Amino acid sequence: xxxxxxxxxxxxxxxxxxxxxxxxxxxxxxxxxxxxxxxxxxxxxxxxxxxxxxxxxxxxxxxxxxxxxxxxxxxxxxxxxxxxxxxxxxxxxxxxxxxxxxxxxxxxxxxxxxxxxxxxxxxxxxxxxxxxxxxxxxxxxxxxxxxxxxxxxxxxxxxxxxxxxxxxxxxxxxxxxxxxxxxxxxxxxxxxxxxxxxxxxxxxxxxxxxxxxxxxxxxxxxxxxxxxxxxxxxxxxxxxxxxxxxxxxxxxxxxxxxxxxxxxxxxxxxxxxxxxxxxxxxxxxxxxxxxxxxxxxxxxxxxxxxxxxxxxxxxxxxxxxxxxxxxxxxxxxxxxxxxxxxxxxxxxxxxxxxxxxxxxxxxxxxxxxxxxxxxxxxxxxxxxxxxxxxxxxxxxxxxxxxxxxxxxxxxxxxxxxxxxxxxxxxxxxxxxxxxxxxxxxxxxxx
Amino acid sequence: xxxxxxxxxxxxxxxxxxxxxxxxxxxxxxxxxxxxxxxxxxxxxxxxxxxxxxxxxxxxxxxxxxxxxxxxxxxxxxxxxxxxxxxxxxxxxxxxxxxxxxxxxxxxxxxxxxxxxxxxxxxxxxxxxxxxxxxxxxxxxxxxxxxxxxxxxxxxxxxxxxxxxxxxxxxxxxxxxxxxxxxxxxxxxxxxxxxxxxxxxxxxxxxxxxxxxxxxxxxxxxxxxxxxxxxxxxxxxxxxxxxxxxxxxxxxxxxxxxxxxxxxxxxxxxxxxxxxxxxxxxxxxxxxxxxxxxxxxxxxxxxxxxxxxxxxxxxxxxxxxxxxxxxxxxxxxxxxxxxxxxxxxxxxxxxxxxxxxxxxxxxxxxxxxxxxxxxxxxxxxxxxxxxxxxxxxxxxxxxxxxxxxxxxxxxxxxxxxxxxxxxxxxxxxxxxxxxxxxxxxxxxxx
Numbered sequence: 001x002x003x004x005x006x007x008x009x010x011x012x013x014x015x016x017x018x019x020x021x022x023x024x025x026x027x028x029x030x031x032x033x034x035x036x037x038x039x040x041x042x043x044x045x046x047x048x049x050x051x052x053x054x055x056x057x058x059x060x061x062x063x064x065x066x067x068x069x070x071x072x073x074x075x076x077x078x079x080x081x082x083x084x085x086x087x088x089x090x091x092x093x094x095x096x097x098x099x100x101x102x103x104x105x106x107x108x109x110x111x112x113x114x115x116x117x118x119x120x121x122x123x124x125x126x127x128x129x130x131x132x133x134x135x136x137x138x139x140x141x142x143x144x145x146x147x148x149x150x151x152x153x154x155x156x157x158x159x160x161x162x163x164x165x166x167x168x169x170x171x172x173x174x175x176x177x178x179x180x181x182x183x184x185x186x187x188x189x190x191x192x193x194x195x196x197x198x199x200x201x202x203x204x205x206x207x208x209x210x211x212x213x214x215x216x217x218x219x220x221x222x223x224x225x226x227x228x229x230x231x232x233x234x235x236x237x238x239x240x241x242x243x244x245x246x247x248x249x250x251x252x253x254x255x256x257x258x259x260x261x262x263x264x265x266x267x268x269x270x271x272x273x274x275x276x277x278x279x280x281x282x283x284x285x286x287x288x289x290x291x292x293x294x295x296x297x298x299x300x301x302x303x304x305x306x307x308x309x310x311x312x313x314x315x316x317x318x319x320x321x322x323x324x325x326x327x328x329x330x331x332x333x334x335x336x337x338x339x340x341x342x343x344x345x346x347x348x349x350x351x352x353x354x355x356x357x358x359x360x361x362x363x364x365x366x367x368x369x370x371x372x373x374x375x376x377x378x379x380x381x382x383x384x385x386x387x388x389x390x391x392x393x394x395x396x397x398x399x400x401x402x403x404x405x406x407x408x409x410x411x412x413x414x415x416x417x418x419x420x421x422x423x424x425x426x427x428x429x430x431x432x433x434x435x436x437x438x439x440x441x442x443x444x445x446x
Numbered sequence: 447x448x449x450x451x452x453x454x455x456x457x458x459x460x461x462x463x464x465x466x467x468x469x470x471x472x473x474x475x476x477x478x479x480x481x482x483x484x485x486x487x488x489x490x491x492x493x494x495x496x497x498x499x500x501x502x503x504x505x506x507x508x509x510x511x512x513x514x515x516x517x518x519x520x521x522x523x524x525x526x527x528x529x530x531x532x533x534x535x536x537x538x539x540x541x542x543x544x545x546x547x548x549x550x551x552x553x554x555x556x557x558x559x560x561x562x563x564x565x566x567x568x569x570x571x572x573x574x575x576x577x578x579x580x581x582x583x584x585x586x587x588x589x590x591x592x593x594x595x596x597x598x599x600x601x602x603x604x605x606x607x608x609x610x611x612x613x614x615x616x617x618x619x620x621x622x623x624x625x626x627x628x629x630x631x632x633x634x635x636x637x638x639x640x641x642x643x644x645x646x647x648x649x650x651x652x653x654x655x656x657x658x659x660x661x662x663x664x665x666x667x668x669x670x671x672x673x674x675x676x677x678x679x680x681x682x683x684x685x686x687x688x689x690x691x692x693x694x695x696x697x698x699x700x701x702x703x704x705x706x707x708x709x710x711x712x713x714x715x716x717x718x719x720x721x722x723x724x725x726x727x728x729x730x731x732x733x734x735x736x737x738x739x740x741x742x743x744x745x746x747x748x749x750x751x752x753x754x755x756x757x758x759x760x761x762x763x764x765x766x767x768x769x770x771x772x773x774x775x776x777x778x779x780x781x782x783x784x785x786x787x788x789x790x791x792x793x794x795x796x797x798x799x800x801x802x803x804x805x806x807x808x809x810x811x812x813x814x815x816x817x818x819x820x821x822x823x824x825x826x827x828x829x830x831x832x833x834x835x836x837x838x839x840x841x842x843x844x845x846x847x848x849x850x851x852x853x854x855x856x857x858x859x860x861x862x863x864x865x866x867x868x869x870x871x872x873x874x875x876x877x878x879x880x881x882x883x884x885x886x887x888x889x890x891x892x
Contacts, residue, residue, distance in 0.1 A: 228691060230691065230747060232746045233746075242859075243835070243858075243859075243861070243862065244676070244734060244736030244738055244757070244758045244836075245674060245676065245734060245736075245758075246734070246835045246836075246858075247731065247734045247736045248731045248734070249859070252736075254707065254737050254740055255707070255711075258704055258707055258708075261700065261701070261704055262704075265701075284694040285693065285694045288690060288692070288693045290690030290691075290693045290698075290747055290748070290749060291698070291700050291743075292743045292744075292745050292746040292747055292750055293742070293744065293745065293746060294700055294740055294741065294742055294750070294753065295740065295741045295742075296739070296740055296741075297737075297739035297740060297756075298738075298739065299739065300678045300736070300738040300739060300758050301676065301678070301736055301738055301800075302736070302738050302862075303736060304737070304739065304740070307740065310743075310746040311746050311747075312691075312746050312747040314691060354747075389691035389692045390689060390690075390691035390692075390747075391691075412692075413688075413689075413695065415689070416748070417687075
């Protein structure tokens with residue numbers, strides 16, 4: 001396993017400049033690809049409905065994955081469905097998973113072997129969906145797969161079964177058209193992305209690597225050559241209990257938490273001030289530290305003696321998870337300088353639960369250029385390029401030396417939210433762009 | 447039912463001056479009282495152990511109360527044990543209780559009828575104890591009744607079975623000595639003080655009133671002629687959910703809560719600056735507003751869109767619960783002036799759960815003078831006089847026109863805490879002081 005640190009962004013990279021020299025050899029191919037997609041559009045849409053109607057919550061992926069394996073086999077891919085032995089991953093420093101066992105939650109990989117001599121590409125998508133939340137906030141049942149005004153609704157359709165369909169359609173279309181590529185295309189249907197990436201880690205450990213990876217996560221067709229990582233943390237702030245009527249005899253952990261919240265805000269401001277990456281241009285807070293949960297105290301008329309805060313710290317594409325962790329630990333330790341209380345009762349910092357590695361690809365990689373080209377040929381304009389505000393399994397791939405970029409049809413703000421949906425047109429546009437990119441990256445065999 | 451507003455403190459009251467003219471007619475009586483208490487000390491101590499070993503948590507008072515009724519009857523008191531019909535109290539604005547029914551939780555009142563023409567006194571004590579909490583923090587089982595170094599240990603012994611024993615011993619001793627009083631002495635063993643006073647309210651509605659009341663709550667033998675009331679409240683602070691990686695697209699209810707906490711602190715400072723009562727001299731925060739619980743958010747990497755804060759606001763002896771409530775409501779409404787967010791998303795203020803009325807007695811009441819006198823004769827010094835930092839059922843009694851003061855043997859800081867205990871000497875000192883006070887207040891019949 002190699003853990004290579006990503007190079008800093010090259011500001012003179014060609015990917016930052018508009019380029020006009022779209023390759024011409026796939027020109028006639030574009031129309032054939034579009035026609036082939038359009039002919040099968042109804043069948044593909046029905047397939048997505050079927051996928052969405054299967055609630056692949058963590059631990060409930062088996063039926064779905066067997067169905068995916070069948071689809072891969074029907075395409076003629078070398079298909080590998082396997083159960084993941086959690087024991088073999090437990091000592092890997094990149095392993096983050098709350099489950100005790102992954103039995104019954106297989107991974108599936110389908111390899112379209114190339115004729116040789118071309119670059120290989122992983123198309124990685126996760127099958128796990130987050131819980132649907134409060135059903136009352138959904139206008140239709142969460143797993144309906146209903147289509148309204150060109151949008152398909154359901155938990156997981158934006159994050160990321162719609163993107164998975166794009167990848168499937170891209171490969172299916174090229175196969176239908178009799179295309180042969182020099183490089184391998186590796187379709188991956190992995191589990192557990194939402195909880196730290198155990199599925200992708202297992203695929204990497206099984207030996208599935210490539211010259212690059214593309215993850216059709218919900219980027220709204222923006223290209224994310226850099227992906228922010230993130231790390232969950234838990235802070236415990238201490239106080240001294242007392243009766244509320246004599247609260248001056250105690251120390252309120254809640255009042256102390258106000259100082260902790262301010263220190264978190266100051267740390268966030270400082271980390272973002274230090275950042276200098278044009279991919280974050282216009283982003284209000286490139287590397288957010290989010291405090292997502294708070295809980296403490298047990299009685300209205302008692303002084304609370306312990307407050308727990310839980311959050312996530314963004315990990316910049318140019319740093320490691322460990323660097324971000326250390327910054328948080330230092331900020332909490334520095335509280336002692338402004339308040340003696342924290343010298344005697346330091347904030348306990350724990351890193352727990354999920355962890356997403358930062359990831360990315362060199363901006364001057366041909367994959368970035370080719371993807372931008374293909375996008376322009378489909379949409380008539382250049383795509384937006386940004387650093388993603390959240391982590392994906394692209395970070396794990398990058399850690400194993402597989403440069404990764406994110407580009408998908410889903411709607412970012414709907415991921416994990418009620419009434420999640422996706423525009424069907426976007427799925428098929430992305431499939432077309434992916435197919436064109438595969439031809440350029442892996443190269444036609446003849 | 448009369449709801450009379452207490453007079454403001456009289457700074458020229460005789461109770462503020464040291465007085466040297468202790469009555470002499472009970473002089474020979476003092477030694478007889480002490481001797482009688484000392485002779486029965488072992489039996490009384492065993493009785494307290496028995497009381498403490500009966501865990502009279504809310505809803506589990508029946509056996510205990512029947513035992514109390516038997517003790518009252520053995521003393522020759524007119525004994526009234528009754529089940530409280532909650533329906534008859536529900537529409538009383540002073541009724542605060544979380545229980546659906548009070549069946550199986552009787553009140554007991556024992557009246558020692560006077561010969562007539564004297565002032566009556568209620569000795570009010572509650573039997574309910576708060577839960578024992580984490581057993582690991584207790585050095586002995588919570589209901590052991592164990593005696594170590596002159597202290598008796600157990601949940602409820604300070605709050606307030608030790609005080610109840612003082613009242614019982616005071617009456618039992620006078621009866622033993624053949625004393626006859628002109629005024630009635632009314633011993634009350636009530637339920638539900640810890641949750642808002644439904645037991646005392648039921649006793650008042652049953653017709654038990656008197657010229658004054660003494661509550662042996664844990665004051666460490668300080669005299670509390672004023673008792674602070676308190677009201678529980680719940681605040682809901684709103685935000686807008688978003689993914690933590692794009693937290694700038696949401697509004698953190700936690701960040702908004704920081705402003706709410708500051709507003710609560712400012713309100714507390716202002717209310718205490720307005721206060722001008724020598725009984726609060728030296729008290730760092732006479733009328734605290736305590737934020738005791740906080741909870742909100744459901745995911746480390748989501749922006750929290752709702753935070754709940756729960757607390758208690760102290761109600762000054764000179765104000766009403768409604769005034770304090772209104773002050774809190776106004777402070778929350780005023781947040782809109784400093785942040786437009788609160789104009790569109792006002793903090794929801796709810797008053798719920800427990801409520802203790804403020805209470806007290808005129809400082810120049812003879813009861814205060816007589817109690818101070820009796821204290822001085824036992825201890826050779828004047829007692830401390832303060833306003834209590836917490837509510838008692840004395841507030842309800844005051845609302846019904848029964849002036850109430852608090853004076854008891856328990857240790858304030860141990861109430862509701864692990865390893866709750868009481869000094870046995872203090873219980874019997876308070877019993878002696880109470881007996882002397884009864885003689886002065888109710889007057890000897892001959």
